[in-house]
Amino acid sequence: xxxxxxxxxxxxxxxxxxxxxxxxxxxxxxxxxxxxxxxxxxxxxxxxxxxxxxxxxxxxxxxxxxxxxxxxxxxxxxxxxxxxxxxxxxxxxxxxxxxxxxxxxxxxxxxxxxxxxxxxxxxxxxxxxxxxxxxxxxxxxxxxxxxxxxxxxxxxxxxxxxxxxxxxxxxxxxxxxxxxxxxxxxxxxxxxxxxxxxxxxxxxxxxxxxxxxxxxxxxxxxxxxxxxxxxxxxxxxxxxxxxxxxxxxxxxxxxxxxxxxxxxxxxxxxxxxxxxxxxxxxxxxxxxxxxxxxxxxxxxxxxxxxxxxxxxxxxxxxxxxxxxxxxxxxxxxxxxxxxxxxxxxxxxxxxxxxxxxxxxxxxxxxxxxxxxxx
Numbered sequence: 605x606x607x608x609x610x611x612x613x614x615x616x617x618x619x620x621x622x623x624x625x626x627x628x629x630x631x632x633x634x635x636x637x638x639x640x641x642x643x644x645x646x647x648x649x650x651x652x653x654x655x656x657x658x659x660x661x662x663x664x665x666x667x668x669x670x671x672x673x674x675x676x677x678x679x680x681x682x683x684x685x686x687x688x689x690x691x692x693x694x695x696x697x698x699x700x701x702x703x704x705x706x707x708x709x710x711x712x713x714x715x716x717x718x719x720x721x722x723x724x725x726x727x728x729x730x731x732x733x734x735x736x737x738x739x740x741x742x743x744x745x746x747x748x749x750x751x752x753x754x755x756x757x758x759x760x761x762x763x764x765x766x767x768x769x770x771x772x773x774x775x776x777x778x779x780x781x782x783x784x785x786x787x788x789x790x791x792x793x794x795x796x797x798x799x800x801x802x803x804x805x806x807x808x809x810x811x812x813x814x815x816x817x818x819x820x821x822x823x824x825x826x827x828x829x830x831x832x833x834x835x836x837x838x839x840x841x842x843x844x845x846x847x848x849x850x851x852x853x854x855x856x857x858x859x860x861x862x863x864x865x866x867x868x869x870x871x872x873x874x875x876x877x878x879x880x881x882x883x884x885x886x887x888x889x890x891x892x893x894x895x896x897x898x899x900x901x902x903x904x905x906x907x908x909x910x911x912x913x914x915x916x917x918x919x920x921x922x923x924x925x926x927x928x929x930x931x932x933x934x935x936x937x938x939x940x941x942x943x944x945x946x947x948x949x950x951x952x953x954x955x956x957x958x959x960x961x962x963x964x965x966x967x968x969x970x971x972x973x974x975x976x977x978x
Contacts, residue, residue: 608771608814609977611822612715613946614707616787616809617933620676624659624669624803630680631802632656637682655799662803667906671806671934673791674699685796687789697746700733700787703809704743708783711811715781715822722813723751723779728766729786730759730937730964731793735847743785751779759841760902760964761833762786762938763810767960767972768831770814781815786938793843795862804904805863806934810942817977824949826958826974832885833970836877840866841965865965871908878963879915885971891957893917896925898948898958903930903940912961938962952976 635654645651662668673679678688692698697705704727712718725747727740732755740753758765763786770782790805817827845861886893893916901909906928913921927948929940936943941962952958956976963969 605775606777607817608774608828609817609820610767610812610826610828610974611815611820612711612713612717612813613942614710614712614714614811615943615946616703616706618672618674618807620674621670621672622676622679624662626680627803628657628659628662630682630685631796631799633682634685634797657799657802666803667928667930668803668934669931671803672808674789674807675791679791679796687791689792698733698739698742699789700727700739700809701742701746703787704739704785704811705746707787707809707811708743708747708785711783711813714824715813715815715820717781717813717815719748721815722747722749722781722783724770724773724782725749725753726756726766726769726782726784727753727787728756728758728762728784728938729788730757730762731789731843732757733789739787740785747783749783758835758968758970759966760904760935760937760940761962761966761968761970763812763942764831764960764962764970764972765833765968767812767814767828768833768970771828771831774814774816781813783811783813785809785811786942788937788939790935790937793845793863795859795864798859800867801863801865804935806936808933808936808939808943810939810946812942820977825977826949827977829891829957829973829975830885830889831970831972832881834877834881834968836967838873838965838967840869840873841967843965871905874963874967874969875908875911875915877967878961878969879912881969882912882916882959882961882971885973886959889973891973895957896959897952897956899926900941900944900948900958900960901926902962902964903928903933903944904935904964906930937964949976954978
């Protein structure tokens with residue numbers, strides 16, 4: 605069985621960013637108009653008025669200060685409040701493929717590899733732009749990778765699941781190298797009219813190359829010491845969008861096919877699940893939690909990550925031990941933990957141990973324990 609490593613990472617960041625103040629201004633304009641149009645019902649007690657949001661509320665609730673998006677104007681347009689995405693012809697690259705190409709090519713460059721060195725492409729993310737042909741097969745085509753590609757969806761934990769699948773393929777010799785690509789257009793499934801979640805998500809795409817440790821020549825090589833996956837069914841984070849929606853009788857409400865969550869329940873249930881998984885995974889590998897130099901955690905909620913760090917370490921994790929990109933990128937679903945890895949690994953020394961951990965709807969969770977090799 606070959607030893608495997610992550611040898612390169614890539615990141616695509618959209619050009620446009622929305623600050624909390626900009627998002628709140630749009631949301632509050634919607635609230636004001638809605639309440640004005642429904643003033644009679646509110647006065648009669650047959651309807652509840654919508655409550656405005658604030659930048660202070662968003663930061664306190666999440667730690668988010670801004671988010672990158674594929675289209676800013678459509679989201680901030682009070683008459684629309686969702687991104688505008690150009691309809692593309694079948695013979696041109698899809699938006700997800702375009703994002704994936706940018707991230708994957710950077711990962712290859714940092715790994716010192718080309719498409720000719722890769723045998724597999726896994727697109728692992730929370731929402732696919734279409735059901736088929738697989739996004740991974742399209743990306744494989746435009747990259748010029750021979751071999752195979754397939755899609756994987758385990759919500760926010762998708763990248764961690766993809767890394768385990770890639771590591772298993774390389775370890776067992778069925779692939780020399782596998783790209784795991786996570787294009788997340790989260791703004792497309794977010795309800796920007798919902799005060800409790802309108803601020804949560806941003807858009808981005810990440811990629812990592814997984815290959816054999818022997819012969820690896822990347823700028824920074826991280827040996828994968830072990831991976832662990834865990835799932836537990838819960839409806840507390842759910843998206844009901846699917847191909848049967850038009851056939852359902854009665855039809856679902858428009859907001860029932862967008863992201864929805866019971867935030868307090870998620871916090872209460874996911875923190876112990878993830879903390880225990882990391883602690884047990886490290887223990888099974890004979891690694892003391894206190895010796896881990898870096899935790900790249902899923903970027904959904906600052907308080908959640910702080911509590912997970914405290915439970916794993918028995919003390920508060922420092923910003924260097926558990927870096928945050930949430931304030932700039934918001935929650936980018938499966939891409940978040942990989943963005944944290946991509947931006948915060950170059951200061952680690954050879955021999956340092958680190959953990960990438962992603963978690964989300966399902967519930968789903970995955971941890972990747974690594975040691976820097978060079």
